[in-house]
Amino acid sequence: MKSQDKVSEAAFFDGIAEAGEYDALTQRAYDRLVLFFERFIKPEPGEKLIDLGCGTGAFTKELKKFSLNITAVDLSQNAVSSAKKDNPGYSAICSDIEKLSFADESFDVVVFSAVLHHFKDFSRCASEAYRVLKKGGRFYAFDPNMRNPFMRIYRSARSGKGRRALRPVGPEASPYTVNERLLSKEELEKAFKEAGFSASVLAVSGIELRQANRGIFDRFLTFYNLLERGMASLPLARYYGSHLITYGVKT
DSSP, X not given: OOOOOHHHHHHHHHHHHHHTOOOOBOHHHHHHHHHHHHHHHOOOTTOEEEEETOTTSHHHHHTGGGOOEEEEEESOHHHHHHHHHHSTTSEEEEOOTTSOOSOTTOEEEXXXXXXXXXXXXXXXXXXXXXXXEEEEEEEEEEEEBTTOHHHHHHTOGGGXXXXXXXXXXXXXXXXXXXXXXXBOHHHHHHHHHHHTEEEEEEEEOOOOXXXXXXXXXXXXXXHHHHHHHHHXXXXXXXXXXXEEEEEEEEO
């Protein structure tokens, strides 16, 4: 099993949280992700949710309206501190999501906040989600789609010749960590089904970017977002959508 470079991962997001300058998605994008979350997860007030790979709590914050009992987890201590500050009343801890400290069947819902593509092999993440979920519990994840041509340019390591790890902000910033890669529908379905879930994967568009930190890509960001918005209603998005939403139930 290929391992995640956890030292580099934590250092990268410690830098992002300390600078406080990087928020990848627009509010319109978060609204769309929350729409799918509500549709597929059907959260109930008071349910216990764990947000794995919460970062600085950007998506965690969007879940407030559901009146859930939320625990946020991230590998970066600085990110966790920021998440606590922005989400008072929620529990936030610094931990490795491949080795969670929670007891079996502790939660009703698991969320992977754009974190699975930060692993070379995320099967342990899927197994841990299965372990900490109650029977009938649900999970929800979102990650960039390897079949989307713009994601291949923007996110793929193969296109990132100027990629510099541990430079999260500034004029020479990279939007990447050394662990990142693009994911496929087939890989996601396989990993979660092998973990014991009934799982589905949906490709979607309409996930607009606030900033790219990607040189020439930033110059075309307005055009990209217009295209992304238009793609959202087209049948092509079911295959080439920029993001993959994975969801399912512990059976």
